[in-house]
Amino acid sequence: MSSESDDGTLFERLRRALESGRLAHAYVFAGLPSRTHAMAIRLLQLLHCDSGSGRPCGRCPACRNVAAHRHADSLWIEPRNKSRNIDIDTVRSIRGHMARSSMAGRWKSAVFAGADRMQEPAANALLKMLEEPTPDTIFLLLSDNPQALLDTVRSRCQVLRLHGGGGAPDAFSGPMLEILEAGGPGVIGGLLRARRLGALLKPERERIEKEEKAAVNWDLYEGKARERMEEIVDARVAARYKGTLSDALLALERWYHDILLCAAGAGESFFIHGDRAHSVRALAAGLTCGRACHNIRVIEDMKGQVDLNVSESMLFDRAFAVLTARNKES
Ligand SMILES: [Zn+2]
Secondary structure, rough: EEEEOOOHHHHHHHHHHHHHHOOOOOEEOOOOOOOOHHHHHHHHHHHHHOOOOOOOOOHHHHHHHHHOOOOOOEEEEOOOOOOOOOOHHHHHHHHHHOOOOOOOOOOEEEEOHHHHHHHHHHHHHHHOOOOOOOOOEEEEEOOOOOOHHHHHHHHOOOOEEEOOOOOOOOOHHHHHHHHHHHOOOOHHHHHHHHHHHHHHHHHHHHHHHHHHHHOOHHEEEEHHHHHHHHHHHHHHHHHHHHHHHHHHHHHHHHHHHHHHHHOOOOHHHOOOOOOHHHHHHHHOOOOOOHHHHHHHHHHHHHHHHHHOOOHHHHHHHHHHOOOOOOOOOO
């Protein structure tokens, strides 16, 4: 998964890809809805704009229609029914749209906002279309929880993660940073941080579970069907929580990246968290560059373990035992 620190850079990359005929026929834009929606609109305006300038003008009828989700060549699909899912009929109806030639003689596109809300049959119907790409068509899957997409669907798409320009990657980074700043040095401090991070994430798991359970009309399922549905809900919860953990680890990595920069002698203008430079400097004091690099590798390692379904408490306990060890071993 490629990671972009700046939405503008990512858009430029897409623009150059279009210019050189290398635009992929399917993308996953992963990130907060505000960002992924804005990026989808910008890319579609680039494809449909009447200005002929090679950049979206934002003012022509095509650009305005794209922004209002009513361009004739561009379908915008969102989870709408009571269960907030995208169903198979909706996906099937797109096949005809994508097969017809473009009204304006340009691109045909379909955007799935909340793409992770696609039920499995719907996702499989989409997969068929992704497997038989037609020229000048593009699929955009927007999701704040890309881990919940079918692997087969995700692997057919180019996945681009949108974090915005240097801001917080998610809602946790504020409370997370407070935990990372406090707690004192040494192994005890590390253990304390690990426990508090675990406690921060636990209610999030419960919230996701509640939401997913409420999205199902349980009256429709009995016996075996109910058991199967319970399994599906469990899988959805696990997938969404994985996304939460990944975001938390990203926030952790950004914090330790500042500590590395500080240990390497960089000034606070280079920090992501320049407003917390005092804490960064305190934590970097006495840390060698080698040790600070090692810390980043520990976090990289943690990211790999998220996919192995290691519990968050084990993940943080193990990692912080290493992260707080100072220079003794190096
Ligand atoms: Zn335009």
